[in-house]
Amino acid sequence: MNKGKHLIIADDFTGANDTGVQLKKNGFQTEVMLFPTGDTIDHAIVLDTESRTIPATAAFEKVATLTSKIMEQNQFDLVYKKVDSTIRGNIAEEIHAVADKYQPDLIVVAPALPTAGRTTVNGVQMLNGKPLMQTDIANDPLNPLWTDDIVKMLKKEFGSEVALAKTDTNDLSPRSSKVLVFDAITDEDLTVIAKFAQSLKKRILYVGSAGLAGALFQKSRIAKPSLAVVGSISETSLKQMAYAVDAGTAIITVQINDMLKPDRKALITKYQAMVRSKLKEGKNTVLTVTRRKEDYQKTIDAFKKMGTVDRSEISRIVRENLAAIASGIVKNESISGLFLTGGDTAIEMIRSLNASGSEIQSEIMPGVVLSKLVGGVASGLRIVTKAGAFGSEDTLFQSLKILNEEG
Incomplete structure (x- = not known):
């Protein structure tokens, strides 16, 4: 599970959930929070301020206070002010409150939700092709609208800093205005806006509904690499490793001379550093x-020279060392999953992670099983296991790819 530190600030609970789920769908660990504690956070947070229906001044103060509290102990990779796609609520005031605390270089505003008929045309928010002021939403008893012109609405708080950008004319060049309101009538428009904003490499406060959130978080998700531990010496396993390496997978081979040295801690440290280096490059390893x-x-010959001739004893030493190296990586690095081939190797890994077992998820290929670890320091980690002689040449490569896609 991706632990990207993203912050979404929503003005009601349902909006918090429909935007937070965009993070969850893209692999982010996500929590909806109503009462921030000021504690350090290591995952995505959706802060529900419950401020949509209260007076504008009170909304500004509440959002400012809650935003300040959650930002006291946390630096976020991305900050997103969620607004209603029919622009109900204290939109301008709440954006202003978040901006005061976050101090962005640019505020990108795109509240369209095309899949629900909510679009933005010439800066005017529309519902099924009609300006909102011509619909029943304008007379909402709790959130009546005074305008459907987003630029006009935001100028109340930001004055001349607000400008309109049109995606249909590719009018996306950087400009001096601090607040950019974007037209959008399709999901593709929102994707264009997300890519444009991220290309600027600026500190941006994003403002939108679930639509822009979906485009942003799909773009920002980075697949974590996976780790394979291959203890099998079957011809099939060797061919599978060769195929994976030819396809771009990194490989770290523990040298037997290192394994024979008395300092086991040095062996583990050395090879963990090598594996970690490849994973940090984003490579399956x-x-x-x-x-x-x-x-x-x-x-076999090297161990015999050292006085160990029992092949089962040699196998035990090898798999224990592999498990010691790999378990340290699993405990301390963020990976999509673990591929294990060879039954003894798999058992040794499960023991080294103090897991009580695994929960079967599916058979991803004949004889190749996707499971989740149960208990221990990596509970919930997805693992793929197979017997050494099972599978085609691309089984290892494809298994790692599946772990990447689902991780």
Whole structure:
């Protein structure tokens, strides 16, 4: 699960949820919060201020206070002011309150939700092709509208800093205005706006409904890499590793000479650093001892020279070292999932993570099973397991890809 530190500030509970779910759908751990504590947060937060139907001055003060409290101990990667797609509520005042605390370089405003018939044309918010002031929403008993012109609405708080940008004429060049209101009539327009804003590399306060949120968070999601631990020496497993490496997967091969040294801690530290380096590059990574058939024989011969001739004992030492290296990575790095091939290797990994077992999710390919760890330090982590001799040449590569897509 992605733990991107994004902050959404919504003015009611249903709006908090319909925007927060855009984060969840794209792999972000997301919590809806009504009463911020000021504690440090390591995931996405949707702050519900419950301020839509209160007087404008009170809304400004409440949003300012709650925003300040949650920002005291946290730096967020992205801040998003969620507004109603029919622009009900204290829109301008609440944007102003958040902007005062966040101090953005630019405020990007795009409240359209095309899938629900809410669009923005020439800065005017529309419902099914009609300006909002010509619909029943204008006379909402709790949130009556005084205008459907978003530029006019925001100028009440921001004055001459507000400008209109039109996506239909590709009018997206950077300009001096601090508040940009964007037209949008399709989801594709919202995607264009999201890409444009992110390309500016500025500190931006995003303002919109669930529509812009969906475009932004789909864009911002970065697939985390996965780790494969291959303990099997079968010809099938070797071919699967070779295929994955040819397709761009990184591979770290533990050298037998290092494994024979008495300082096991140094071995673990060295190879964890190597694996970590590849994962930080965003690469799926394979950890193994045997990349080629001859590597296995070299391992046997090296252990024999050291006085260990029992092959089962050699296998135990190898898988314990692989598990020690890999478990440290799982505990301390953010990965999409874990691929394990070879039954003994899988069991050793589960033990090293103190898991009590696994919960089966699905068979992603014949003989290749997707599960979730149960208990221990990595409870909920998705793992793919297979017997060493199972699968086609691309099984390892495709399994890692599935972990990436679902992680």
